Amino acid sequence: MSIKEIVFISGKGGTGKTTMTSSFIPRFENLVIADCDVDAPDLDILLKPQILTTEDFIATTKAVINSDKCLNCGKCISFCNFNAIEAGDKTPIIKESHCEGCKTCTLVCKPNAIEIKPYKTGVIYKSTTDYGSMIHARLTPGEEVSGRLVSEVRKRAKLTAENNNNEIIIIDGPPGIACNVISAITGSSLAIIVTEPTVSGFHDLVRVNDTANKLRVKCAVIINKFGLSDRYTKEIEDYCERNSISILGKVSLNKEILRSVNKLEIPNINNHDMVNKIKEIIYN
Numbered sequence: 049m050s051i052k053e054i055v056f057i058s059g060k061g062g063t064g065k066t067t068m069t070s071s072f073i074p075r076f077e078n079l080v081i082a083d084c085d086v087d088a089p090d091l092d093i094l095l096k097p098q099i100l101t102t103e104d105f106i107a108t109t110k111a112v113i114n115s116d117k118c119l120n121c122g123k124c125i126s127f128c129n130f131n132a133i134e135a136g137d138k139t140p141i142i143k144e145s146h147c148e149g150c151k152t153c154t155l156v157c158k159p160n161a162i163e164i165k166p167y168k169t170g171v172i173y174k175s176t177t178d179y180g181s182m183i184h185a186r187l188t189p190g191e192e193v194s195g196r197l198v199s200e201v202r203k204r205a206k207l208t209a210e211n212n213n214n215e216i217i218i219i220d221g222p223p224g225i226a227c228n229v230i231s232a233i234t235g236s237s238l239a240i241i242v243t244e245p246t247v248s249g250f251h252d253l254v255r256v257n258d259t260a261n262k263l264r265v266k267c268a269v270i271i272n273k274f275g276l277s278d279r280y281t282k283e284i285e286d287y288c289e290r291n292s293i294s295i296l297g298k299v300s301l302n303k304e305i306l307r308s309v310n311k312l313e314i315p316n317i318n319n320h321d322m323v324n325k326i327k328e329i330i331y332n
């Protein structure tokens with residue numbers, strides 16, 4: 049049987065995507081968990097994983113100046129198209145956030161004082177939890193290549209599932225509709241859009257569903273924080289009906305959920321019907 053990947057996304061941040069993801073994890077068996085919200089991962093706060101391995105994620109290269117060889121002639125400064133090198137007392141200084149690793153500076157440096165070296169942009173963890181193996185990662189603050197890190201997390205989650213004969217991968221996706229979301233949902237069995245009945249919740253539901261449609265990924269919706277607005281609940285319901293999107297269920301805005309999350313515990317949401325609907329979708 050092929051491995052099914054279920055990814056939770058939201059478009060808008062703060063709709064309760066991670067809270068919902070966590071509440072479904074204990075309802076499935078034989079699973080691997082992947083946290084693809086690598087810019088701001090917080091599923092680990094609720095799952096309390098025990099880290100087994102930590103690995104640097106190298107996605108780019110940067111210039112490094114060898115001070116023993118550098119003559120401080122300044123040629124590299126004027127040739128850098130990205131303004132990534134500025135004058136310094138003993139050698140020029142590479143501004144890592146600007147350097148694209150293009151190698152131009154290495155070509156103009158007579159004493160070969162510049163080397164292009166691999167640069168760490170994040171960390172990937174393999175962990176164990178009460179519910180199964182977990183692959184998670186953390187992007188170095190300020191780095192912009194989270195799509196590749198997301199792909200790496202998914203690749204490793206799939207490999208883990210294949211090695212352990214796991215049937216399901218539950219993915220906490222990133223918010224937004226940028227490349228990291230595309231990396232998180234491409235080729236998945238089902239994208240569950242966790243929305244909320246607000247103007248921005250509805251707006252982003254449409255945007256993220258459009259993105260998933262372009263990638264031919266099937267979507268279903270959970271209306272979280274139900275009770276916030278009748279008007280936007282109706283807008284979401286009408287939109288889902290028009291676009292043949294299954295609404296798995298509604299979860300009310302309630303203090304019990306907030307209390308559990310504040311105690312760093314997975315909230316106990318009555319989502320058994322939703323689980324049955326998910327299984328129906330992914331296995332048919």
Ligand SMILES: Nc1ncnc2c1ncn2[C@@H]1O[C@H](COP(=O)(O)OP(=O)(O)OP(=O)(O)O)[C@@H](O)[C@H]1O
Nearest residue numbers: 061062063064065066067223273300301302305309
């Ligand atoms: N149904 C609910 N009732 C009350 N509070 C809720 C509910 N769902 C989520 N919350 C609270 O809303 C906040 C945001 O939830 P959560 O972190 O799951 O959102 P998110 O969509 O994953 O955010 P991000 O975009 O940052 O990843 C949390 O404090 C959570 O406890």
Ligand code: SF4
Nearest residue numbers: 118119121122124157
């Ligand atoms: S071109 Fe080479 S020698 Fe000249 S300043 Fe740059 S690194 Fe130093």
